[in-house]
Amino acid sequence: MRVYVVVCRPVLESLTSAVLDTVLTTLAAGGHDVRCSDLVADGFRPELSAAEHAAHHRPPDDVAADAPDLAEYIDAVRWCDAIAFVYPTWWSGQPAVLTGWFDRVLANGVAWELPEGATRIRPLLRNVRRLVVVTTHGSSKLVNAAQGEGGKRVIRRSVRSVCHPLARTSWIAMYGVDRASADDRRAFLRTVERRVARL
Numbered sequence: 474m475r476v477y478v479v480v481c482r483p484v485l486e487s488l489t490s491a492v493l494d495t496v497l498t499t500l501a502a503g504g505h506d507v508r509c510s511d512l513v514a515d516g517f518r519p520e521l522s523a524a525e526h527a528a529h530h531r532p533p534d535d536v537a538a539d540a541p542d543l544a545e546y547i548d549a550v551r552w553c554d555a556i557a558f559v560y561p562t563w564w565s566g567q568p569a570v571l572t573g574w575f576d577r578v579l580a581n582g583v584a585w586e587l588p589e590g591a592t593r594i595r596p597l598l599r600n601v602r603r604l605v606v607v608t609t610h611g612s613s614k615l616v617n618a619a620q621g622e623g624g625k626r627v628i629r630r631s632v633r634s635v636c637h638p639l640a641r642t643s644w645i646a647m648y649g650v651d652r653a654s655a656d657d658r659r660a661f662l663r664t665v666e667r668r669v670a671r672l
Contacts, residue, residue: 474603474672476500477553478509481560481571488650488658492607493559495662499669500557508549512570518542519573525580532582546578555603555672558628562610562646565617566624575632584635594635601636603672604628605643607665611651643668 478496482489493509500507510517525540536547550556560567567575581587585594606628610617629642645668647653647661 474554475506475552476508476555476557476672477549478507478557478559479512479571479574480509480558481512481568481574483513483568483570487561488609488647488661489559489561491658491662492609492665495665496557496559496607496669499666500672503670503672505672508553510546510549512574517570517574519570519577521573521576525577529581530587532580532586536580536582540577543578546574547583550578550583550598551600553601555605556601556632557605557607557669559607562608562617562624565620565622566627567608575627579632579635596635596638598635599637602640603643604633604636604640605645605669605672607645607669608647609650609661610646610648612649614648617648645669 478493478500480489480493482493484490497507497509528536528539536543558567558571560571566572579585579598582597584598585596587594606624608624625644628644633640633642645665647658647664650658653661
C-alpha cells in the first residue's frame with residue numbers, strides 16, 4: 474500500500490514521537506511505500522487565508538499552484554491508498570495545527586467538489602481506502618465517551634466522507650495516558666505495532 478502518515482507532535486520527546494517511530498518502522502517492515510509529513514517540524518501554517526476561504530465554493534484551476542505551500546500535502550493525499558494520523562488528543566479532538574491541515578488541504582478541488590446545482594459534495598479522494606488514527610487521551614474512555622469523542626467523529630464522519638465510499642477506519646487509542654505507567658505505555662506501543670501490521 475501507499476501510506477501517507479500525517480503527524481502533529483508539538484513535543485519531540487513524547488509518547489507521540491515513540492508512536493510515530495513504531496508506525497513508520499512497522500509500515501516499512503510490511504513493505505509499504507510511505508510518505509510522512511510532520512506538521513510542526515514543517516512549520517505548517519494552519520490559518521485559512523481570506524483567498525482560500527473565498528475559493529471554498531469556487532476552487533482555483535490549480536489549488537496547489539495558488540497555494541504552493543500546500544503542494545506537497547496535496548500531492549500526497551492524491552497519491553496514497555491510506556492516510557494514518559498520529560497525534561495527541563486535546564479538548565476531545567486533534568491539535569489546532571491538524572485542524573488547519575484539514576481546512577487547507579482537504580479543500581474544494583482537492584478532497585471534494587460541489588457540482589453546480591448539487592446539494593451534496595462529491596468526494597475526490599476515492600484513492601483513499603483506509604484511514605488510521607493513532608492517538609492518546611489524557612482522560613479515560615468513559616470521560617471521552619461522555620464528551621462525544623469529537624476527534625473520532627471528525628475522522629469517521631467528515632474526513633471519511635471525502636474518501637472512497639468503502640473506506641475503512643481504524644481507531645487506535647490509549648486512554649488515561651496522564652496516569653499511565655511506563656509498562657502501560659510500552660504495552661500501547663506493542664498494540665500499535667500489532668494493529669498497524671494488519672494493514
